[in-house]
Amino acid sequence: GAVVSQHPSRVICKSGTSVKIECRSLDFQATTMFWYRQFPKQSLMLMATSNEGSKATYEQGVEKDKFLINHASLTLSTLTVTSAHPEDSSFYICSARPGVNSPLHFGNGTRLTVT
């Protein structure tokens, strides 16, 4: 149980375009989902907390206008990288948990390459 699905697994886009990444909780409802970014051979950096039906909470230093988060339902959160630039190239991972006291379960990540 507690499966998190993330799509797409890989995406290549041109500089200046926008890319949408989907995160779904398949067998549980998640009022909160979390978006992380991982640089090569580094740890995970929390970007934002996605809240169903309300605005996302962004971590310090994360541009909310560049990384748009929508959490329209209890099983789906999306991250849109707007006007992408090569420095946005990274590995993005979403996570969710069935309950407040449950551990996080992660999607398989999305490798974004901006050319």
Add this chain to the structure above:
Amino acid sequence: AQSVTQPDIHITVSEGASLELRCNYSYGATPYLFWYVQSPGQGLQLLLKYFSGDTLVQGIKGFEAEFKRSQSSFNLRKPSVHWSDAAEYFCAVGAMRSTSGTYKYIFGTGTRLKVLA
């Protein structure tokens, strides 16, 4: 400030040998503690967790970890490593945000395990 330290960036062991990955944390209250494993290009898989109770916790794939409050540690162990265990291992602590009462996960920098045949 809350933090998680994994002192070993790389560890190499022979297949069949025992393994211990170190994790130290800094957190004012009793933490929620986790170990995750990440294969290349993949997301993270939960190995085990500690919330409360027995300080020795068993996880999947034959892993276990022991919470030692006095040492602020949560080291991961496995008695006999298999080649398929080669991956990146992350320790994490669930720290409560004072402003919202919700938990934020703080990850260590990871330990890359290499297994020799």
